[in-house]
Amino acid sequence: MKRAMQTKSDRLKALPPYLFAEIDRKKKAAIAAGRPVIHLGIGDPDTPTPDFIIKAAQAAVADPATHQYALDRGDARFRGSIAAWMNKRFGVTVDPETEILPAQGSKETLSHLPLALMNPGDVGLVPDPGYPVYTSSVQFAGGKVVRFPITADRGYLPDMAAFKKSDLKKAKLIYLNYPNNPTAASATLDFYREVVAWAREHQIVVAQDAAYSEVYFESPPPSILQVDGAKDVAVEFYSCSKTFSMTGWRVGWVVGNPAVIESLVQIKSNMDNGVFTAMQRAGAAALEGYDRPEIHALREMYRRRRDCLVAALTAAGLEVNRPEATFYVWIKCPAGLDSRTFADRLLTEADIVATPGIGYGPHGEGYVRMALTVPEARLEEAAARIKRLKF
């Protein structure tokens, strides 16, 4: 008998089940049926990229110098702008030649990091709940995923003393993500100090995902690189996606430990030929315009939306943490409902898409996440619909 053509690797088959599939199917059916769906499921800004960035990109696209492969470590101007911004924003000094790598958003390098660092059987420590990409990336590299809980009672910061010795011995990498998706928690500089000391002791690379660093409403969140000696153990991942409403553009960067950056350069040069130089120039223009009123206005818009949704959901009887950063609201399920049932009822009874916490890991159970990526009036409408439900 002829063997069947193989169209799926064991690596893909081993991925955890996609827990949002059922919600996705019902959402599509509701939209197809013409129902007035309010989509609070995805963290993708609804406002256009600011005009000054679009203009810079248009000029860059028209310049033939951007039309060839963007090899090596990326555009020198972009790296220079990143170094200047890191210095202005965090007081951190980084070498644009060896400590910065432009990337296609933050996801590209977050997902390639285990390939760069880990051997099969090595352990990757992954937050639970957490952005699902960390888990799949460790698995793709043949690593073993060890999840660590982040829970409300500790402000969603992990207990660094709670890891098992046997896991620490095999761990090559820990992912952290502050400000956090999905819980909206922020980290303090003291916490980062503890993490850096811990990582030094156990010789584990810290990958701190700062994709939401600029979506904040209280004091600006710190960088792990502000800790003395952090560059010995840490890399931090940044993105233009959320800060500048640029998710589709695919512009971000990774910054920190030069040996880790070097390994990522090696992976990248075997996977692609760099980020389109015109997009890197757009990234440079975005960072150079970081203080412009348009960017402050985006933050203020999310603040108003946050205040609106939190107040309305609280009035509707739900338990909600008021996020200090990110554009997510992490909402406790009403008593007796698990996260999939609650999300399913929000969709079928109120035409609201929210993501069930279990999709981010077992410790996400008991919560749903809503994204502040629709206008205030829609958020108010969503809360009014929820108020009418009986749980």
Ligand SMILES: Cc1ncc(COP(=O)(O)O)c(C=O)c1O
């Ligand atoms: C925690 C976190 N990290 C990284 C990303 C990836 O963003 P990008 O690749 O657009 O920078 C996302 C996107 O939603 C995210 O939620």
